[in-house]
Amino acid sequence: xxxDPRHQACIPALTIxxxxxxxxxSGVQALRDADRISAVCGSTPGETAALLEWLLGMLYATDxxxxxxxxxxxxxxxxxxxxxxxxxxxxxxGTWDLFDRERPLGQNAALLRHLNTxxxxxxxxVIEHAGDYNQHFDHRHLHHPQPLxxxxxxxxMLTQHTFGQGRRARIPGKEMGFPAPFTxxxxxxxxxxxxxxxxxxxxxxTLRLNLAPWDGEPGTLNLTWGDRQxxxxxRTGANETRRPDGPADLHTVLGRSIAFRPAEMPDGxxxxxxxxxxxxxxxxxxxxxxxxxxxxxMRNRKxxxxxxxxxxDLWCESHALYAAVAERVKGSDLYGRLAMLHSQRPxxxxxxxxxxxxxxxxxxxxRFPFVPGREAxxxxxSEQGSAVAEYAATALQRAAATAREHAYQNPxxxxxxxxxxxxxxxxxxxxxxxxxxxxxxxxxxxxHPVAATLSRYGRIIRSIATDALRSRLExxxxxxxxxxxxxxxxxxxKEELDSxxxxxxxxxxxx
Numbered sequence: 001x002x003x004d005p006r007h008q009a010c011i012p013a014l015t016i017x018x019x020x021x022x023x024x025x026s027g028v029q030a031l032r033d034a035d036r037i038s039a040v041c042g043s044t045p046g047e048t049a050a051l052l053e054w055l056l057g058m059l060y061a062t063d064x065x066x067x068x069x070x071x072x073x074x075x076x077x078x079x080x081x082x083x084x085x086x087x088x089x090x091x092x093x094g095t096w097d098l099f100d101r102e103r104p105l106g107q108n109a110a111l112l113r114h115l116n117t118x119x120x121x122x123x124x125x126v127i128e129h130a131g132d133y134n135q136h137f138d139h140r141h142l143h144h145p146q147p148l149x150x151x152x153x154x155x156x157m158l159t160q161h162t163f164g165q166g167r168r169a170r171i172p173g174k175e176m177g178f179p180a181p182f183t184x185x186x187x188x189x190x191x192x193x194x195x196x197x198x199x200x201x202x203x204x205x206t207l208r209l210n211l212a213p214w215d216g217e218p219g220t221l222n223l224t225w226g227d228r229q230x231x232x233x234x235r236t237g238a239n240e241t242r243r244p245d246g247p248a249d250l251h252t253v254l255g256r257s258i259a260f261r262p263a264e265m266p267d268g269x270x271x272x273x274x275x276x277x278x279x280x281x282x283x284x285x286x287x288x289x290x291x292x293x294x295x296x297x298m299r300n301r302k303x304x305x306x307x308x309x310x311x312x313d314l315w316c317e318s319h320a321l322y323a324a325v326a327e328r329v330k331g332s333d334l335y336g337r338l339a340m341l342h343s344q345r346p347x348x349x350x351x352x353x354x355x356x357x358x359x360x361x362x363x364x365x366x367r368f369p370f371v372p373g374r375e376a377x378x379x380x381x382s383e384q385g386s387a388v389a390e391y392a393a394t395a396l397q398r399a400a401a402t403a404r405e406h407a408y409q410n411p412x413x414x415x416x417x418x419x420x421x422x423x424x425x426x427x428x429x430x431x432x433x434x435x436x437x438x439x440x441x442x443x444x445x446x447x448h449p450v451a452a453t454l455s456r457y458g459r460i461i462r463s464i465a466t467d468a469l470r471s472r473l474e475x476x477x478x479x480x481x482x483x484x485x486x487x488x489x490x491x492x493x494k495e496e497l498d499s500x501x502x503x504x505x506x507x508x509x510x511x
Contacts, residue, residue, distance in 0.1 A: 010151035032086035034204030057251030062088035108225035111259035119274035122148035188255030219246020308352035322379035369445035395496035400424035403489035425468025458505020
């Protein structure tokens, strides 16, 4: 059984010839027809990001990339054809077979002999299915025999290499003959941070926008574990790290040690029915050249890399993204180059994996408009827009506290959290604020005056917050205490929104 992603239909793509149509293309076709494809469309945001990473790696590996920022601008503005890279990829030397016995694509052949004994079902390969790589204590569902199609397995493998989380895998190192522990997984390159892509109108535009200039050798293309000296899993090498030798290496790092057992799907197509997933390559701290898209945010009085947070939507941090473009303090990075554009208005797509102590919870992603020359206005609007929503949320918390105090005369301490939650309209406010925030940014990007746009946005957020509180207070009985509680809570919210500390857009018009 053989399977090669260069020539197999393995990348879900939206074509733009005539009526838009979702189809699958091979790796070679994706590059050759990149300007006739609007986007690649993985089953999750993380899978889409992993496919873009792989295609970028292929461009570097085929020696098709700009060498200077000026050349990058020419590539982007004049839409440099990517067909030469497709031709080179089609004839690239190396083993590209997903099921090769000695050099399986993206995998560690040393694990193949252990598949029958220690392998589990394909669920462990898929981040969204495998969870923390252990799932439930008895593991029985991991042995579900239903095979996974080869193309889906390949995409899931790319996603693991890119976003895999640091936990303990189900591989008994001693029983497999490894001298060092083989169960401790490291978080992969993008597993703990938000990745930013600049999106153009076609896949070709997107790839050119994100193809950072490189003036040296592109480095090693990582096709299989045995192609280079990698982490040896010896006792002395358990904590070994390495630095990529170029962008081709960076975008194709094998962040997991993986093995597949081939199987035939019910329709006769190739698939897999058993997998092993163990620790892979661990990267050292990366220099700025390998962190072109990194966004820094202030946390505890110091700048740190933007990471997904369960308590904070990505749009609340968009001002940091626009600040990276406006300030351009890092020199030649993605944001410095975007500021050079003349004829394109890319979207900025932020994607990350939200996890709790290595246990994946959900993918988070969001899109933000970008117009060269308007980055200062977008930054101001996003900063103020986020501040308006944050303040409205705090005001709702305080109004909920007032409602609780008047509704419950002698509450038990253990009951206070649930009582507060009863009256706190924050969830409804945040749900509505996100939509209005994006509408406000779009208006600024289209050239509408920032002050007027923020004023309109502030009035809408105030109305949403007021309605959210009133909705929560409807559960109060229509009695003296209920009516009194409602009046005091609504008055508290009004006082908070009209406070001298409140952002100006919230105070301009009272409902």
